[in-house]
Amino acid sequence: MSTIRYRIQPSHPREHYFTVQCRLDSPDPQGQVFRLPSWIRGSYLVRDFAKHVQELHASAGGEPVAIERLDKRSFRCAPCAGPLTLDYRVHAFDESVRKAFLDTRRGFFNASSLCYRAEGAGDIEIDIEAPQDEACAGWRLATTLEPLQVGAEGFGRYRAADYEELIDHPVEMGRYTRLDFDVDGIPHAVVLSGRHAVDGARLTRDLTRICHVQRELFGQEPALREYLFLTYVMGNGYGGLEHRSSTALVCSRKDLPAPGDARFTKDYRGFLGLCSHEYFHLWNVKRITAARFLESDLAAEAYSRDLWHYEGLTSYYDDLFLLRAGVLDAAAYLDLVAENATRLQRTPGRLVQTLADSSYETWIKYYQPDENTPNAGVSYYIKGGLASLCLDLQLRLHSQVTLDDVLRTLWRRYGAPGIGVPEGGLERVAQELSGLDLREFFDELLRSTEELPLAELLAAFGVESKQRAAVSDADAGGRVSGEAPPAWAGLKLRGGETRIAYIQAGSPAALAGLSVNDQLVALDGLRVAPGNWGALLAALPPGQDASLHYFRGDELLETRLAPIAPPSDTWTLTLIAAEGEVLARRQAWLGL
Numbered sequence: 001m002s003t004i005r006y007r008i009q010p011s012h013p014r015e016h017y018f019t020v021q022c023r024l025d026s027p028d029p030q031g032q033v034f035r036l037p038s039w040i041r042g043s044y045l046v047r048d049f050a051k052h053v054q055e056l057h058a059s060a061g062g063e064p065v066a067i068e069r070l071d072k073r074s075f076r077c078a079p080c081a082g083p084l085t086l087d088y089r090v091h092a093f094d095e096s097v098r099k100a101f102l103d104t105r106r107g108f109f110n111a112s113s114l115c116y117r118a119e120g121a122g123d124i125e126i127d128i129e130a131p132q133d134e135a136c137a138g139w140r141l142a143t144t145l146e147p148l149q150v151g152a153e154g155f156g157r158y159r160a161a162d163y164e165e166l167i168d169h170p171v172e173m174g175r176y177t178r179l180d181f182d183v184d185g186i187p188h189a190v191v192l193s194g195r196h197a198v199d200g201a202r203l204t205r206d207l208t209r210i211c212h213v214q215r216e217l218f219g220q221e222p223a224l225r226e227y228l229f230l231t232y233v234m235g236n237g238y239g240g241l242e243h244r245s246s247t248a249l250v251c252s253r254k255d256l257p258a259p260g261d262a263r264f265t266k267d268y269r270g271f272l273g274l275c276s277h278e279y280f281h282l283w284n285v286k287r288i289t290a291a292r293f294l295e296s297d298l299a300a301e302a303y304s305r306d307l308w309h310y311e312g313l314t315s316y317y318d319d320l321f322l323l324r325a326g327v328l329d330a331a332a333y334l335d336l337v338a339e340n341a342t343r344l345q346r347t348p349g350r351l352v353q354t355l356a357d358s359s360y361e362t363w364i365k366y367y368q369p370d371e372n373t374p375n376a377g378v379s380y381y382i383k384g385g386l387a388s389l390c391l392d393l394q395l396r397l398h399s400q401v402t403l404d405d406v407l408r409t410l411w412r413r414y415g416a417p418g419i420g421v422p423e424g425g426l427e428r429v430a431q432e433l434s435g436l437d438l439r440e441f442f443d444e445l446l447r448s449t450e451e452l453p454l455a456e457l458l459a460a461f462g463v464e465s466k467q468r469a470a471v472s473d474a475d476a477g478g479r480v481s482g483e484a485p486p487a488w489a490g491l492k493l494r495g496g497e498t499r500i501a502y503i504q505a506g507s508p509a510a511l512a513g514l515s516v517n518d519q520l521v522a523l524d525g526l527r528v529a530p531g532n533w534g535a536l537l538a539a540l541p542p543g544q545d546a547s548l549h550y551f552r553g554d555e556l557l558e559t560r561l562a563p564i565a566p567p568s569d570t571w572t573l574t575l576i577a578a579e580g581e582v583l584a585r586r587q588a589w590l591g592l
Contacts, residue, residue: 002024002118003121004118004125005024006020006022006111006124006126007129009129010136012133013102013103013107014103014133016092017092018090018102018107019089020086022085023083023084023086025083026083028119032076032084035074035116036115038050038073041293041298042281043367044362044366045363046363054088054089054090057086058077060081060085086116095234095237097170097241097248100113105194106173108171108230112298115163123162124159126157138175139174140153140154140175140178141171142154142172142228143172143246144246145160145169168244170230170246176193177198179192179204184212197258199257203256203257207229209326210276210325218411222416224245228246232251233252235253238250238252238270240275240277244286247281249278251271252267255271256271269328276321277315280317280318284309289420301363304360305423306421307358308388309425312380312381312383312384313384313426314385323590330590334478335479337386340386342476342570343382343476344378344379348505349374349378350383351449352376355378358384366379371503375504383452386452388403390452394436396585396588397457398436399435460582461586463575463576464575466573467572468568468570468572470484470569470570477571477572479572487537487540487542487566488537489508490506490509491503491509498528500515500520512562514561520550522548523548524547548560
């Protein structure tokens with residue numbers, strides 16, 4: 001196989017362009033085909049990376065080579081003697097973790113956005129050059145690609161065994177902060193780009209504990225040369241994308257632990273949960289992965305009804321590992337479970353779409369939400385996490401195995417040898433190990449819209465469940481004090497506006513004929529202003545409807561709104577006195 005060499009230059013950071021050169025020594029004599037992926041593993045939406053490519057030219061021996069377009073992402077070069085060279089530019093202005101970004105503050109890329117795949121090529125070398133713009137002086141580079149000839153700042157030549165390896169090692173460059181720490185003899189680091197202030201010692205101490213308990217679950221496998229948390233810190237952001245020895249993260253400045261502030265804030269807890277989630281993908285997704293994903297060439301959608309297993313189960317474990325690592329206590333962990341149960345309870349779509357269908361339809365629904373999404377579908381992250389909790393409790397209650405055992409078997413059988421998991425693989429392993437007939441149980445969790453048996457299962461572990469009305473718009477579930485408001489309309493307004501952002505199906509707002517983007521004007525003759533909607537509702541006499549004026553487009557309309565008592569859609573979970581088998585089960589699960 002011919003070696004392919006890429007040269008990446010952050011050539012025009014002020015205009016957000018990378019310049020890319022691709023050189024193939026021995027092109028296909030029938031005409032070399034090049035392809036760019038349409039989606040990136042771990043993010044299930046066709047993104048058409050080729051749309052950002054400009055000024056594509058091919059040459060050989062100093063002469064131009066004709067290019068024949070095959071489809072939106074592929075082309076064939078005319079037959080020629082090698083070496084064959086491609087030159088092009090890529091516009092990079094996506095601050096998410098999925099594509100590429102470049103300005104005078106930082107650069108980032110997944111190679112799936114910059115590097116065409118040469119069909120039939122073998123070993124890969126990639127030269128990543130430092131920017132020449134004076135505004136980028138002092139930049140360094142961080143990646144887990146294997147270095148071949150690299151300078152002190154990280155720029156230079158790297159290698160990858162194949163294209164899949166190349167696109168699974170994102171690259172961060174800029175004037176970043178690097179926080180190094182060790183987990184069981186493996187070098188780890190947090191790389192923080194963007195303006196930030198952080199208590200680095202606290203962050204690395206907490207991450208060390210979280211990563212350790214995850215590695216212990218799988219017997220300290222797999223071996224890694226290093227692991228990086230590549231994190232872009234911004235004013236308001238959240239998200240991550242897993243890779244085989246790193247993760248790309250986006251977080252808000254308030255998510256990081258501030259120097260001198262010992263509080264364990266909700267924002268910091270959320271960031272640790274994000275890190276825990278993406279780190280656990282080292283096993284569940286990157287190595288224990290669906291055969292249908294593994295077989296995909298990233299040209300078109302790869303469908304699976306098991307995304308609840310890969311994302312939902314990871315969501316269950318990401319918070320559980322915070323508990324196992326001693327980062328939070330059992331009561332705080334149950335608050336997180338209650339918050340997720342509340343999110344699910346407030347999603348009418350849970351009664352419309354099954355978890356299996358949510359997994360299968362992610363390509364057109366989860367990543368492309370609209371104003372009716374909460375009424376029409378359910379998240380395989382949220383419901384999948386709670387379904388995984390139910391499965392773990394069911395196994396613990398009726399057998400001698402746990403979900404930990406199921407995962408370890410999946411690792412040995414599929415993850416370690418690099419074999420894709422067939423559809424329904426986790427279901428079969430759970431039944432095999434437990435000796436239980438779980439077909440009806442899985443049908444209820446995955447293939448029906450029945451409510452999850454969460455409260456009943458938690459009760460068997462000494463955890464009391466209570467559903468109550470929210471005490472405020474900020475009440476996300478868990479232990480909260482206060483009284484619920486007397487009236488509820490079932491709508492949410494956009495922040496700082498009087499326009500409607502969401503209407504719950506079957507609510508008083510829906511029955512009144514209101515729609516998303518309607519602008520509320522007056523309720524019962526009083527002006528609606530940003531921040532006073534709740535007070536106006538509360539002032540209405542109980543059980544009485546009122547006139548509501550609103551704009552739809554440029555038309556002033558009127559309807560009658562009849563608020564009702566708020567629904568009991570908010571969960572609280574509490575540890576109760578337990579003894580005997582109940583206490584033993586709870587200790588095995590929660591440690592107390």
